[in-house]
Amino acid sequence: MVTSGQRRHYGAGIFVLAVLLYLYAPVVVTVLFSFADSPRLSLPIQGLTLDWYASALANPLIVTALRNTLILAAISAVGGCLAGTAFAFGVLKLQGLRLRQALLTASLLPAVVPLLVIGIALAVFFRFLGSQPGLLNAAIGHILVSLPFVILSLNARLETFDFSVVEAARDLGAPPMRAFLDITLPLIRPSVVGAGLLAAALSLDEFIVTWFNVGTQLTAPVLVWGLMRRGVDPSINALATLFLMALLILIIASSQLGRRKSA
Amino acid sequence: MIPAVEISGVRKSFGDFTALHEIDLAIAQQSFVSLLGASGCGKTTLLRIVAGFESASSGTVRIAGEDITGVPPHARPTNIVFQRGALFPHMSVRENVGYSLKLRKWPKQKIDAQVDRMLALVRLEGFGDRDPAKLSGGQVQRVALARALASEPRVLLLDEPLSALDLKLRQQMQLELRGLQRSLGATFVFVTHDQTEALVMSDRIAIMNAGRIVQFGTPQEIYTRPSSIFVSDFIGQTNLLPGEVVAADAASVQFRLRTGDVVKAGAPMPLAAGTKAVLSVRPENIRLAKGADGGLRGTVRESVYLGSSVRVAVGLDDAALIWAELRENEAAGLAIGDAVAVSWPDNGALVLGEGST
Numbered sequence A: 001m002v003t004s005g006q007r008r009h010y011g012a013g014i015f016v017l018a019v020l021l022y023l024y025a026p027v028v029v030t031v032l033f034s035f036a037d038s039p040r041l042s043l044p045i046q047g048l049t050l051d052w053y054a055s056a057l058a059n060p061l062i063v064t065a066l067r068n069t070l071i072l073a074a075i076s077a078v079g080g081c082l083a084g085t086a087f088a089f090g091v092l093k094l095q096g097l098r099l100r101q102a103l104l105t106a107s108l109l110p111a112v113v114p115l116l117v118i119g120i121a122l123a124v125f126f127r128f129l130g131s132q133p134g135l136l137n138a139a140i141g142h143i144l145v146s147l148p149f150v151i152l153s154l155n156a157r158l159e160t161f162d163f164s165v166v167e168a169a170r171d172l173g174a175p176p177m178r179a180f181l182d183i184t185l186p187l188i189r190p191s192v193v194g195a196g197l198l199a200a201a202l203s204l205d206e207f208i209v210t211w212f213n214v215g216t217q218l219t220a221p222v223l224v225w226g227l228m229r230r231g232v233d234p235s236i237n238a239l240a241t242l243f244l245m246a247l248l249i250l251i252i253a254s255s256q257l258g259r260r261k262s263a
Numbered sequence B: 001m002i003p004a005v006e007i008s009g010v011r012k013s014f015g016d017f018t019a020l021h022e023i024d025l026a027i028a029q030q031s032f033v034s035l036l037g038a039s040g041c042g043k044t045t046l047l048r049i050v051a052g053f054e055s056a057s058s059g060t061v062r063i064a065g066e067d068i069t070g071v072p073p074h075a076r077p078t079n080i081v082f083q084r085g086a087l088f089p090h091m092s093v094r095e096n097v098g099y100s101l102k103l104r105k106w107p108k109q110k111i112d113a114q115v116d117r118m119l120a121l122v123r124l125e126g127f128g129d130r131d132p133a134k135l136s137g138g139q140v141q142r143v144a145l146a147r148a149l150a151s152e153p154r155v156l157l158l159d160e161p162l163s164a165l166d167l168k169l170r171q172q173m174q175l176e177l178r179g180l181q182r183s184l185g186a187t188f189v190f191v192t193h194d195q196t197e198a199l200v201m202s203d204r205i206a207i208m209n210a211g212r213i214v215q216f217g218t219p220q221e222i223y224t225r226p227s228s229i230f231v232s233d234f235i236g237q238t239n240l241l242p243g244e245v246v247a248a249d250a251a252s253v254q255f256r257l258r259t260g261d262v263v264k265a266g267a268p269m270p271l272a273a274g275t276k277a278v279l280s281v282r283p284e285n286i287r288l289a290k291g292a293d294g295g296l297r298g299t300v301r302e303s304v305y306l307g308s309s310v311r312v313a314v315g316l317d318d319a320a321l322i323w324a325e326l327r328e329n330e331a332a333g334l335a336i337g338d339a340v341a342v343s344w345p346d347n348g349a350l351v352l353g354e355g356s357t
Helices: A002-034 A051-058 A060-093 A097-111 A115-129 A135-159 A164-171 A176-204 A208-213 A220-228 A234-259 B043-051 B093-103 B108-121 B137-149 B167-184 B195-201 B219-224 B229-234
Strands: B005-014 B017-027 B032-036 B058-063 B078-081 B155-159 B187-192 B204-209 B212-217 B239-248 B252-257 B262-266 B276-281 B287-290 B296-305 B310-316 B321-326 B339-343 B349-353
Touching (some): A002 A234, A060 A097, A060 A135, A060 A176, A060 A220, A115 A208, A135 A208, A164 B078, A176 A234, A208 A220, A220 A234, B017 B043, B017 B212, B043 B058, B043 B078, B043 B155, B043 B187, B078 B137, B093 B137, B108 B137, B167 B187, B167 B195, B187 B195, B195 B219, B204 B219, B204 B229, B212 B219, B212 B229, B229 B239, B229 B276, B229 B349, B239 B321, B287 B321, B310 B339
Parallel strands (some): B032 B187, B032 B204, B155 B187, B262 B349
Antiparallel strands (some): B005 B058, B204 B212, B239 B252, B252 B262, B287 B339, B296 B310
């Protein structure tokens, strides 16, 4: 029954291809049309051009939005890292295993709370505080969204961290802060930087929480959303492609750094 | 002379669990002292209290007469060698060894000279630029030792540093450590669960059990005059025969075994007549003679050839089994089932009270 077995094999192959097509076709189409010289989204593509990239970067709105997005990503990376590292260390130093696990779970839970809920809750909260919507509020929201992921990845690193090297440094004469700077930090730095890149990646394309809290300021996803309501401009394809590249680089760098145990 | 380390009334509890009960221990300067006990006996906790990583629930620790009970680990004149080296993986061997000197802001030339001296001491000249990950287990422990000794601590603490090594290397490192301690004239406190290791290296051994020091003495004292059943059973091998004290004078007791025989034996603790106790006889002290006269009556049950000696198990009349360690020529002619007389010299047996710890 070789033929029937092979036929089934082909069937499975076709199915896998179809799923992959389904997963990647929209992205591929967007990337392709960002280079197509016709303003209409139609096949076949006549010629290739970088004009859409030029027009995207010439649009002052897009430039402002990109700048704001990068500021938010940087704040998320640094803020998420600092808060996440401090929290992961704090949890690890606790005595009770059950308490530790409970706190860890509590810190990861926001990752499954719908972003819509987080966005609205933050907006209400900021209004209660009297804080005007703007980049600052959005940044606080971005750190909140990225923290569970930062904590998860740092906790994984710290759980396998051999603290006897830190004790050795203390024993040899290093005060606590010195031991942290000389020993702990260099050893966990790749994981911390990796977690920071992950936070930046999460921040780059965050839309829902941003939209509820950023007020009249623009970020790239918010701007794209606004532009799309007036029809698809190919420069949006260019912008999306740029985003895709940035995210890919961040995610790959983050996972590479996270995988390495020590510097 | 002021002791190098003086532990007085140190107690440590974790919640309801008492890890250490009122430990008193004075460790002489320039001596090699082992804390010996099974895992969970509190020996590592005691070492970590001396190093400053754990704080005692009560009591004081003095080093060279100075009370350091509340002093943090980085300000103590002690250094520790960890079980698995705990070398800094992102630094070279040289940087590892020189770390304590860099913290003390020694000038670079002086650090280099001292690091070279330390590496020579542990016979690792030329390894300075190696990455710790590229060292063997024995080399890692040598670097850890050099690193801990570099700042010339008053007391070196060693937390089972040889336990991860294989037997041959362990035996070699035992002698090296002992030689190093002698030539440096330093005080070494060594934690181990391996009785042979403790016997080989130590000037004195503190035997610990369930958070207490049950005996502190030279290896010879501990082996020949164990103060309790626990110690005699823990150090080396021994035959324990229960019975009752019949009569006692200052140095020895008359002891009735379950077989009904009355034997004479030493007693480290005074025991009153009528006390239930246990007789401890080391296998190497036991003599066997063919026939039934001149000792306890028994029957050869088993004979095991060990190369340098022969181990013979003899069943006594009350069915208790007693092991004798004989030289090959002494065991010649003994066959399983033979009737033998079991005896030992008067100073070869000790009576230990059931209750004594």
